[in-house]
Each structure stands twice: as C-alpha cells, then as structure tokens.
Amino acid sequence: MPLQSKFLSQLDAHSERLISLFKKRGGQIGKRLASIMAAMAEDDDVDLGRECIIKALCVYLNEDPENLVREYVAADEALIQGSIEETTVGIYAFKQREADIPDNIGIVLEGQVVLQELDNVALAAAMLFGLMFALNLDYPPELRLYVTPLPNRHERD
Numbered sequence: 001m002p003l004q005s006k007f008l009s010q011l012d013a014h015s016e017r018l019i020s021l022f023k024k025r026g027g028q029i030g031k032r033l034a035s036i037m038a039a040m041a042e043d044d045d046v047d048l049g050r051e052c053i054i055k056a057l058c059v060y061l062n063e064d065p066e067n068l069v070r071e072y073v074a075a076d077e078a079l080i081q082g083s084i085e086e087t088t089v090g091i092y093a094f095k096q097r098e099a100d101i102p103d104n105i106g107i108v109l110e111g112q113v114v115l116q117e118l119d120n121v122a123l124a125a126a127m128l129f130g131l132m133f134a135l136n137l138d139y140p141p142e143l144r145l146y147v148t149p150l151p152n153r154h155e156r157d
Helices: 003-024 027-042 046-060 077-085 121-134
Strands: 069-073 089-095 104-109 112-115
Touching: 003 027, 003 046, 003 121, 027 046, 046 069, 046 121, 069 077, 069 121, 077 089, 089 121, 104 121, 112 121
Parallel strands: 069 089
Antiparallel strands: 089 104, 104 112
C-alpha cells in the first residue's frame, strides 16, 4: 500500500479515539488541546481535521507542534529563510493571513527545502516520515515521542 494512502487511512481510522483522548485531558495541556481542536469544530474540512489531530497529538505527548509544523504568516523573506536554515527536520506552511489556507506547504531537512507545494499538512507529515525512513535519518530529539511508534534507525538496519 502506498505511503500516503496508508498514513492518511490510519490517521483517519484512529481519529475518533484520539479526539476522545484529547477531550479527556485536563490542565494546561487540555486547554492547549481544546484550542487546537476548536478549528475542527468551526470547519469540517478533512485536511484541516487531520492537521489539527497531528498538532494535537504533539501537544498530548507534551511536545511543541511548532517543532513539527512551523507556520509563517506574511513574514519577511529573510526571517523565513533564516528560520528554515536553522530547521533540522520539519514542515513549513506559508500563509498570507492567520485565517487563510496555506499558500505553500513543504518539508525541510537539514536546513534545506526538499519538497514544496504539497497539498496539506497531513500529506507533508506522511512524506516527511517517508523521507526520514528512506534516507535513514535519525529522528530529532524534540519530536522523539511523536515519532516513537515509527521504526527507528536501528530497527531498519
């Protein structure tokens, strides 16, 4: 089964259970989860829902979703380029305004844009994990819990 369809189908299959877990979480993490998931209640777009679940999963695992997906809203080109160059592994999303759908979604590896103009964040996440696996890259420590279910480098050898 192709990577994209497998990743997205599994994300969809586990979405309801994940949403249930997110709703049960209390404290500061519960508040952060509620604010991320609020976007799903306002819009029934499947791609937005998947993006919210991916970001919420990072928060649920006590990781910063900005370490996986960085959004740039009408930012200065020099600022964006500097930020990308400092990124080891991640997804970027360029927007003209906060409420807009991203104009460009892409993947950064070792400070270089390796894929761009992807359709949505969930697809970018699937492609990022596929690239990390295919290139035998170590997972970044700031996303260690998020990517733990994925085979690590030593299990692939």
